Amino acid sequence: MTEPVALLSALAEPTRLAALRLLRDGGEHCVCELMRTLGASQSRMSRHMAVLKAVGLVTDRRDAQWVRYRLRADMPPSMSAVVQAVLALSDTAENLRSAA
Amino acid sequence: MTEPVALLSALAEPTRLAALRLLRDGGEHCVCELMRTLGASQSRMSRHMAVLKAVGLVTDRRDAQWVRYRLRADMPPSMSAVVQAVLALSDTAENLRSAA
DNA sequence: TGCCCTTATGCGCATTAACGCAAATGAAGA
């Protein structure tokens, strides 16, 4: 089990949170796609994904030149609950922004 | 609505998270009690509580010399869900620690 | 007013974490 504080620290960063929102579709996404979509530099995105991986939020897989990231499937329930709640919160924040 | 990232940043600190766990009993707790229970310095605890207040996690009330903090009652549902999930996660982490 | 308890705040220091750049690594294809 990752320390709760470490998990929260990983989530408390805009680019990482946005990346999780993209990974929520259950699919695999390479760094190059994430960096383009989120407007982050290549090295930055790589490091951000490493942070998410370190706390067990995502898994990665080599596929030829690409590294495919996806939401970790076998997350502990209590951790998954936090992720779900955080994503839902970021949804409401997003909705409020677009409604304004 | 507080930015999700700000909320998560506020939660991603051991002393603040521990303070929230104490405030979970629904009661009011002064800074002096929190600082003693959590072993934090006075100025540190005061600032930590200010952070929690700034993101809307707690409210404070002057009571003579004391300032009584408590969990904010009228938290937005999506925010409350995050708090509940985070506290539950910190519970499991705590249980694992004491069981070890 | 003077004293004491509680809390907040200004300030400087140390640590952490993000960033950009450049170089290294891994893999595919000519």
Added chain:
DNA sequence: TCTTCATTTGCGTTAATGCGCATAAGGGCA
């Protein structure tokens, strides 16, 4: 092997954050 694309990593810089110390501010009480 050489080139190219994708990703990682080392490094120096900078911004953010936590901390302690000292001080100010708020409030009760003699």
